[in-house]
Amino acid sequence: MTDQIDTDLANDGMPKIKIIGGNPLHGEIQISGAKNAALKLVCAGLLTSDELKLTNVPTSLRDMTTLADLLRYLGADVDMDDNAKTMSIRAIGGVDKTLAPYDLVRKMRASILVLGPLLARHGEAKVSLPGGCAIGSRPVDLHLMGLETMGADIKIEDGYVIAKSPEGGLKGAEILFPKVSVGATEHLLMTATLANGTTTLSNAAMEPEITDLAECLVKMGAYIEGIGTNKLIIHGVETLKGAEHSVIPDRIETGTFMIAAALTGGDVTLTNTRANTLDSVTALLRKAGADVTISGDKIRVRRQDDLKSMRGIDIMTEPYPGFPTDMQAQAMTMLTLCDGAGMVTETIFENRFMHVPELVRMGANITVQGNSAIVRGVDTLKGAQVMATDLRASVALVIAGLCATEGETTVNRIYHLERGYEDIAGKLSAVGANIRREN
Numbered sequence: 001m002t003d004q005i006d007t008d009l010a011n012d013g014m015p016k017i018k019i020i021g022g023n024p025l026h027g028e029i030q031i032s033g034a035k036n037a038a039l040k041l042v043c044a045g046l047l048t049s050d051e052l053k054l055t056n057v058p059t060s061l062r063d064m065t066t067l068a069d070l071l072r073y074l075g076a077d078v079d080m081d082d083n084a085k086t087m088s089i090r091a092i093g094g095v096d097k098t099l100a101p102y103d104l105v106r107k108m109r110a111s112i113l114v115l116g117p118l119l120a121r122h123g124e125a126k127v128s129l130p131g132g133c134a135i136g137s138r139p140v141d142l143h144l145m146g147l148e149t150m151g152a153d154i155k156i157e158d159g160y161v162i163a164k165s166p167e168g169g170l171k172g173a174e175i176l177f178p179k180v181s182v183g184a185t186e187h188l189l190m191t192a193t194l195a196n197g198t199t200t201l202s203n204a205a206m207e208p209e210i211t212d213l214a215e216c217l218v219k220m221g222a223y224i225e226g227i228g229t230n231k232l233i234i235h236g237v238e239t240l241k242g243a244e245h246s247v248i249p250d251r252i253e254t255g256t257f258m259i260a261a262a263l264t265g266g267d268v269t270l271t272n273t274r275a276n277t278l279d280s281v282t283a284l285l286r287k288a289g290a291d292v293t294i295s296g297d298k299i300r301v302r303r304q305d306d307l308k309s310m311r312g313i314d315i316m317t318e319p320y321p322g323f324p325t326d327m328q329a330q331a332m333t334m335l336t337l338c339d340g341a342g343m344v345t346e347t348i349f350e351n352r353f354m355h356v357p358e359l360v361r362m363g364a365n366i367t368v369q370g371n372s373a374i375v376r377g378v379d380t381l382k383g384a385q386v387m388a389t390d391l392r393a394s395v396a397l398v399i400a401g402l403c404a405t406e407g408e409t410t411v412n413r414i415y416h417l418e419r420g421y422e423d424i425a426g427k428l429s430a431v432g433a434n435i436r437r438e439n
């Protein structure tokens with residue numbers, strides 16, 4: 001049965017990544033702009049009739065082009081320059097349509113974030129519900145609760161959210177999130193900038209991508225207090241203006257390469273980073289035994305001794321500044337080869353252990369119990385045909401492939417990977433990995 005699956009995957013005609021592991025990584029890798037910041041910043045372009053110019057954008061990511069397509073569909077002008085890594089959004093005089101169709105939204109959940117900006121600027125919006133995804137059911141109830149508290153009339157019909165602003169526009173409101181949500185915080189933050197009066201978001205998420213969004217909104221003329229804290233106070237303004245903003249470096253891409261460097265026993269310097277957004281990841285790597293040094297926008301990661309100098313440790317995912325769920329799969333790959341055992345507890349998403357069976361196929365020793373996994377370190381991983389159903393699970397398998405000392409690893413279904421990592425095969429082969437993308 002497994003052989004049949006392997007043959008089917010090998011011949012499915014889809015792009016793949018092939019890795020022959022065992023090479024320590026040496027050299028410099030430049031980190032791209034953060035996907036999870038850029039997506040929201042692009043949506044913020046809908047809030048003004050001026051141009052919003054973004055730099056350091058990960059323009060080659062599929063999620064970026066999907067969102068650009070959605071904005072163009074709505075009637076905004078969007079220019080993307082993949083060489084300059086810039087993106088300009090001009091929703092001059094508003095958009096032609098306030099409908100975001102299922103076909104575009106289903107490709108990327110973050111599309112739901114156009115709802116609030118459309119509503120704030122045009123008084124109405126109809127946006128497809130994004131549906132569940134591989135890592136959990138991922139409802140948007142908190143987004144809708146917030147918009148309703150601001151006076152919006154919200155109906156769900158045929159899989160669409162149909163929203164209308166009250167007479168005179170959205171109103172400032174006191175919103176207390178019962179659960180910390182990155183997306184709902186960003187959505188309501190953007191929407192509140194154009195509401196009448198003051199909005200308070202309490203128990204707000206504090207991820208660096210939210211701070212980046214808030215800083216861009218301030219450049220656009222928004223009035224926001226408490227940036228970087230879990231209480232954001234937004235005083236609504238009449239209109240926002242254009243601005244230029246550089247997207248923060250991707251902390252998850254940075255953390256992913258930090259783990260790859262430590263685990264392969266290399267010596268890698270990551271450039272264009274923001275180390276202060278990675279404290280929990282740096283602490284984890286140091287505790288496990290890696291050597292991490294920070295200097296300006298550079299992070300150097302080395303492993304001084306052999307692999308068994310790395311120790312198994314316990315990890316629990318938490319909202320920022322805790323350990324990010326988006327680094328959980330990569331950290332689990334690290335534990336598979338550390339000395340001793342470590343427990344990984346996932347508290348953000350209910351189904352984010354999809355990489356476990358694939359790591360086990362490569363020789364890892366992992367037992368899952370509920371939302372925890374016990375990982376007992378093994379001596380080696382072996383190459384195998386693997387595939388994953390989400391972005392971070394896929395990259396965890398790439399790291400495993402880099403460390404597998406026997407055989408070749410083929411990572412299938414890499415469209416997940418290409419949603420979030422720019423030219424991962426190119427970046428890793430430039431520092432010595434034996435990795436190639438095959439069409």
Ligand code: EPZ
Pocket residue numbers: 036037039110136137138139140141142143144179180181182183184205325326348349350391392420
């Ligand atoms: C963002 O998703 C990121 N996506 C995710 O990154 C990241 O894993 C997540 O934040 C947590 O850090 C983008 O930024 C595009 P949430 P988001 O709202 O905003 C529940 C990646 O790999 N919830 O903070 O959707 C939800 O189900 C991706 O790059 C509700 O119950 O995450 C989850 O359990 C994957 N109701 C928890 O809250 C809601 O209305 C946190 O979700 C909203 C969320």
